[in-house]
Amino acid sequence: QQPVQSPQAVILREGEDAVINCSSSKALYSVHWYRQKHGEAPVFLMILLKGGEQKGHEKISASFNEKKQQSSLYLTASQLSYSGTYFCGTDSNQGGKLIFGQGTELSVKP
Amino acid sequence: KAGVTQTPRYLIKTRGQQVTLSCSPISGHRSVSWYQQTPGQGLQFLFEYFSETQRNKGNFPGRFSGRQFSNSRSEMNVSTLELGDSALYLCASSSVRPGGHSYGYTFGSGTRLTVV
Numbered sequence: 001q002q003p004v005q006s007p008q009a010v011i012l013r014e015g016e017d018a019v020i021n022c023s024s025s026k027a028l029y030s031v032h033w034y035r036q037k038h039g040e041a042p043v044f045l046m047i048l049l050k051g052g053e054q055k056g057h058e059k060i061s062a063s064f065n066e067k068k069q070q071s072s073l074y075l076t077a078s079q080l081s082y083s084g085t086y087f088c089g090t091d092s093n094q095g096g097k098l099i100f101g102q103g104t105e106l107s108v109k110p
Numbered sequence: 111k112a113g114v115t116q117t118p119r120y121l122i123k124t125r126g127q128q129v130t131l132s133c134s135p136i137s138g139h140r141s142v143s144w145y146q147q148t149p150g151q152g153l154q155f156l157f158e159y160f161s162e163t164q165r166n167k168g169n170f171p172g173r174f175s176g177r178q179f180s181n182s183r184s185e186m187n188v189s190t191l192e193l194g195d196s197a198l199y200l201c202a203s204s205s206v207r208p209g210g211h212s213y214g215y216t217f218g219s220g221t222r223l224t225v226v
Contacts, residue, residue: 029211041200041217042153087153095210096141097166100153 001025003090005101012078012108020073020104022088031064031071032089032098035082042087045073078108112136114203114218122224128189131221135182135203141165141212142184144176147198147220156199159184160206191225198222 003024010018022031030049034042048064048071060082064071075082085105089098115134123129135142143166144156155168159178176186182203188195202215 032212032214034215034217041219042202044214044216047212047214089215091211094166096143096158096160096206096212097155098143098212098215099155100145102152 002099003088003101005086005088005104007104008102009105010107012082012106014080014108014110015077016108018075018078018106020075020086020088020106022071022073022090022101024069024090024092026069026090026092028064028066028069028090029093029095030091031062032091033062033071033073034087034089034100035084036087036103037084075106078106080108080110082106083108114201114216116199116201116218116221118221119219120222120224122226123191125191125193125225127191128187129191129223130185130187131199131201131223133184133186133201133203133218135184135201136216139203139205139216140182141204141206142178142182143202143204143215144184144186145200145202146170147200148196153200156186160210165210188223193225196223196225 033045036042050066059076062073085103088101141160143158146154158166178184198220200220201218204212204215
């Protein structure tokens with residue numbers, strides 16, 4: 001089952017914050033987050049393992065609620081370079097099968 | 111360290127033909143996954159190979175197949191091409207935890223396949 005991301009699209013001004021949510025109907029081992037810019041390959045941002053941990057990458061961080069099978073990606077003080085499509089990928093207990101959500105298109109304007 | 115290399119970058123094929131795409135993973139990565147990306151469907155999982163074995167398969171017809179060689183390089187083949195197979199095909203490689211799960215995938219730039 002494909003995870004569901006929300007919102008589908010968001011427009012920000014530089015310096016504003018955003019949250020992207022990812023929800024799955026299946027028990028998860030881990031959640032991955034990737035960013036894809038137009039015409040480029042997806043780039044790995046971070047991975048969260050079951051256990052409710054929160055990880056950070058500069059001003060981008062994420063949380064994972066294992067019981068709710070949900071993850072959220074937090075972008076603070078957004079920069080123009082944050083523009084792109086963000087995908088969450090969910091890895092159930094199967095190992096090696098990463099299923100992606102439909103993506104959230106983020107646009108950061110000056 | 112070299113990234114994931116996919117060849118060719120672009121392909122134009124006629125309906126009914128077959129095509130083979132190639133992927134060279136990052137050195138040391140034994141897991142290779144393939145995805146189909148289209149504007150309407152997003153990133154769809156095709157299959158995943160680990161140590162020359164197909165571990166996981168997505169919901170694609172049998173026309174889509176793949177294999178992995180002993181050096182972890184992978185190929186995917188699509189036979190009897192249809193117009194709907196036009197897409198960007200992405201390969202991703204990963205090192206694997208002891209339990210078989212990924213540390214995170216590195217994607218190649220993809221092969222853009224156009225079927226006419």
